[in-house]
Amino acid sequence: MNVKLNDNVLVIAGKDKGKTGRVVATSPKSGRVTVQGVNLQKKHTKARKATDVxxxxxxxxxxxxxxVMVICDKCGKATRVKHAFVEADGKTKKVRVCKCGNVLDKTYKKQAKAADKKAEEAPKKRTRKRTAKAAEAPAEENKD
Ligand SMILES: [Zn+2]
Structure with a gap:
């Protein structure tokens, strides 16, 4: 799938055609995605626990x-996805690229940003709590 978690996408077919939203869930096995605010369904829920309503x-x-089509955050257009290979941490990574040349992969972007931040923040010493928290939060990667 060319669509990944937290992507901003444009719906191009169905009852919510034209809507945009963030991908909140993906299921690569069935080739389906859940987009925020799209394909809203009413679910009748029963109170199973005392605290449930x-x-x-x-x-x-x-x-x-x-x-759905991925929306590029640089040019703002919905695009088909092409692939490119980028060197990161000595490894070659396959990334998704927009028609305009912008890299769509947030995981890759995050890594690049994190590396930049590390370089920036290295001289300043942060509190122990904060650094520990940052180390705990792993970079999430969703697989196809
Ligand atoms: Zn673009």
């Missing part, structure tokens, strides 16, 4: 990945 909950349903 019964009622009708509106939530997003999954849509087929072919019905």
């Amino acid at each position: 019964a009622g009708i909950v509106e939530r997003e349903g999954a849509i087929d990945v072919s019905n």
